[in-house]
Amino acid sequence: MMFNLLKRREFTLFILILVLLLAVSLRSPNFFQLGNLYYILNDTAILVMVAVGQLMVIVTGGIDLSVASGIALTGMSVGMLNQYYPNIPIIVILLISLAIGFILGSFNGLLVSLVKIPPIITTLGTMSIYRGFVFVLSKGEWVSAHEMSAAFRELPRGTLFGMTNLLCCALVVLVIFTIFLHLTKTGREIYGVGGNKVAAQYVGINIKKIQYLAFALSGVIVGLSGLFWVARYASAQNETALGFELQTIAACVIGGVSIMGGSGTVLGAILGAIFLGIVNNALTIINLSPFYQMAIQGFVIIAAIVANTVVDRRNQLAMLRTRTF
C-alpha cells in the first residue's frame, strides 16, 4: 500500500512541491507563511481551472491551443458588455461568459468530431481566429479599470466562506470535474477514447460525442476564466493571456498527463499548475528578476517530463522483472 503510494506520480510531485517551498523559504524565511501560500493559490486559481479543462482534452488524445485566445475573447466581450451596460447584474454576466466559452469550445469540438480535423490544427486555427476577433471587437482599444463597474471588479476579490470568490469558484470547478472525470460513466469513456479509439468504438462509446464534450466543457471553463481574468487584472486587452495556452499544457505535462492521451488525473494537473504557480511567485520573493521566469519555467517543464519518463521506464522494468522471476 505504502509502496504503491510512493510510486504514484502525484505523490512524487507533491513531495517536490514541498521541497520547492522549503528551498525558497531557506532563501527568504518569511516566504513560508499561510498568507503567502494563500496568495499563491489565489494567483494560480485560473491556471488550475484551465489546466483541468486542458487535461480533459488531452486525455481524449487532443490538445487545445485556443484556450488563451478564448480567455481573451470572452474577457473582452464581457468587459465591453460591462463597460456599455454597467447595470447588468454580475450573475447575468457570469452566465454570458459561460455561454461564450461554451460556444467557442463547441466550435472547436464540432470541427474536431464532425469535420475530423486533427485537434492541434483546429485549435491552431481557432487560436488565431479568436484572437483576431478580440481585435475586431475592441478595435484595438482597452477596457480599463475605471470603465468597469465596481461590482465587476469586486467579483474575484469578494469573499465567500472566508475565501475569495475566485478560489471558491476554482474549488467548485475542481470538485465537479474530479467527480465527472473519475467517478462517472462519461468520465471513464473520455479515458477510453484517449486510450484506444478502436477499442472504444467496439465497446460502443460514441467517440464523436466524447470529443465534442471534452472541447465544449473545456470551453466553459475558458469562458469562466476569461471573466475572472479580466475582472481580476481590471483590464481587458488584445494581449490578454498571450502564451497562456502553453502554461496550461505545461501544467498537465508536469502533472504526469500523457500527451498521447488516455492517462492522467485531475489531481496531477492541479499539482502541476500549483508547481508552476509557486515557481512563478518564488522568483519575485527571492529577488530574481521576473525576466528569469520563462527560462526557469522551460527548464522545469523539460526536467519534469524527463524525470517522468525515466521513472515510468524504471517502473515498467520492475514490473517485467517481477513477472519473469
Add this chain to the structure above:
Amino acid sequence: MGKEGMLQRTQTPSKERIPLSLKLLDILMKWEVILLFIFIIVIIVNSNLSPYFLDTFNIFNTTFNFMEKAMIALPMIFVIICGDIDISVAGIIALASLFMGMASSVGAGTVPIVLIGLGTGLAAGSLNGFLITRFGIPAIAVTIGSMSLFRGIAYAVLGDQAYTKYPESFAYFGQGYLGNTTIPFELVLFVFLTVIFGLLLHRTTFGRKVFAIGNNSTAAAFSGVPVNRIRLIVFTLTGLMSGVASILLTSRIGSTRPNIASGWELEIITTVVLGGVAITGGKGNIFGVIIGIFLIGFLKFGMGLINVPGKVMNIVIGFLLIIAIMLPGYIGNLKGRFLLRSSI
C-alpha cells in the same frame, strides 16, 4: 525505352476502367492544383484591389517579409512528415539572435557572428532531438519546454534591453540585393535551399526513410531504418535552419530583442500544413509547401495594401488553415459518390 514500355503496359488496364471525367476531377482536385488556383485568385483579386500589387519591385520586396519563415518551413516539412512537431523554432531564433548580439557587442566581425548563429541553431536543434529520441518523449512536450527555455534565456539576459549594434557588412544577409538587380539575397538563398531540401526529400534514401517513419515507425524500425538517428538529424537540421533564419532576421531588422519572431512557430506550421503535409505524418511534398509559402505571403501583402490590420489577417489565415484541412475530406466524399454513380 524498355522501362517506359513496361510502365505503360501495367498502366493501360486501369486507364480504361476509370472514366475520363473522373481522371480530370482527380487532377483538378490534387492539393497542389487547388492551392495553385487559390494562389492565382489571390493574385487577380489583389491586383484589382490595388494598382501597386503587380509591380516587380514590390513583389520582390514583399518576399523579405516571409522568407525567414520560409527557411524554417523547409525542414519543418521533414519534421511533420516524420509525425513529429517542433514548436521551439521561434525560441531558437531568439536564442541565436541573442548570442549573435552578444558577440557583436564585444566586437566580433561578420563571419564569427554568422558562425555563432549557425552553431547556436545546430546546438539547440540537437538538444531537442537528443531529448526526444534518447528518452522517447513526444516531440510536442519537449519543444513546448525548450521553446520557453530558449526564449527565456534571451529574456533573462536582455530583460527590456536590446542589442542594436551590428557590423555594416552583416546587414547584407537580410537587406542586400543580388548585384545590381532588385532580387533580394534572401530570395536567392531560399531558392537554392529549396532545391537542396526538395532533392533531399524526394530523391534520396534519407527522404524515403523520413516518409517510412511517418507512415509507420515500428514497421520502419523493423525494416532496418535507424528511426531515432533520422529523427535526431531532422531536428538538428530544423535547429540549423532556425539559426539561418535568425541570421537573416537579425540582419534585416538590425536589432535583437527577446520577443523577436514571437508567434512564428504557429505561422510556420500553418504554412506547412496548408501546403498539404499531413499533420499525422507520412504524407506531403515540397511543391505544395512552396505554393503555401507564397500564397500566405502574397495574401498578407495584398491585405496590407488595402490596409487590413494584422490581427484581421490572422483571422483569414486561421480560416484558411481550417478550410484547407476540411476540403480534401469533402472532395474524397464527392469522388466516392461519383464513383458509385458511374459504376451503377
